Amino acid sequence: VRAAGVAYGPTGGEISMNAAPEPFAGPGGEAWTFEYGAVGGDPGSLVAPVGGTSLEGLYQTFRSGTSFDYALELPNGAYEVVLRTWEPIKTAAGERVFDVLLEGAVAIDDLDVFAEVGGQVAYDTPPMRVDVTDGMLDIGLRGIVARALVSAIEVRSIPVLSTTTSALGFGIVDQGTSLNLD
Numbered sequence: 001v002r003a004a005g006v007a008y009g010p011t012g013g014e015i016s017m018n019a020a021p022e023p024f025a026g027p028g029g030e031a032w033t034f035e036y037g038a039v040g041g042d043p044g045s046l047v048a049p050v051g052g053t054s055l056e057g058l059y060q061t062f063r064s065g066t067s068f069d070y071a072l073e074l075p076n077g078a079y080e081v082v083l084r085t086w087e088p089i090k091t092a093a094g095e096r097v098f099d100v101l102l103e104g105a106v107a108i109d110d111l112d113v114f115a116e117v118g119g120q121v122a123y124d125t126p127p128m129r130v131d132v133t134d135g136m137l138d139i140g141l142r143g144i145v146a147r148a149l150v151s152a153i154e155v156r157s158i159p160v161l162s163t164t165t166s167a168l169g170f171g172i173v174d175q176g177t178s179l180n181l182d
Helices: 113-117
Strands: 015-018 042-045 061-065 067-073 077-085 097-102 105-111 128-132 136-145 148-150 152-157
Touching: 061 067, 077 136, 077 148, 097 128, 097 148, 105 128, 128 136, 136 148
Parallel strands: none
Antiparallel strands: 015 152, 042 061, 061 148, 067 136, 077 128, 077 152, 097 105, 097 136
């Protein structure tokens, strides 16, 4: 028996959050909620050019600290997490290095944004897969050299099954019998 369907992940599994106390609206209508679930670190902002993005204002606000966390309530399931950050003030590789943890495990070891893209340029982490099993997505940032810094967090549910089939037609199946569809 072949079954087909589309699974979009758990309801409420999408988050676009500005790491600031106010929401952010991008020039293309992108909506970013205000920050929530943060423990530790300090909010900050710096009005400076941010290259490589049309969302300059999103990067100009941030949370930074030697160690801080986010606890985001989500239904159990599989997710992709992307952190948006930049290097606003450091002038060389190795001056700001930090780890990113998801559910307590290191997802990115020794992230150095300046080494990746240079100074004052937007950087988005590659999508990091994480499985939530306790109804809470835990994100940790740990400064290795200087303070960790994040400007925004995106969380997207991962489909479990995807197909182009929109429906299955079994017709009439008598009780106690089976029917195979190709």
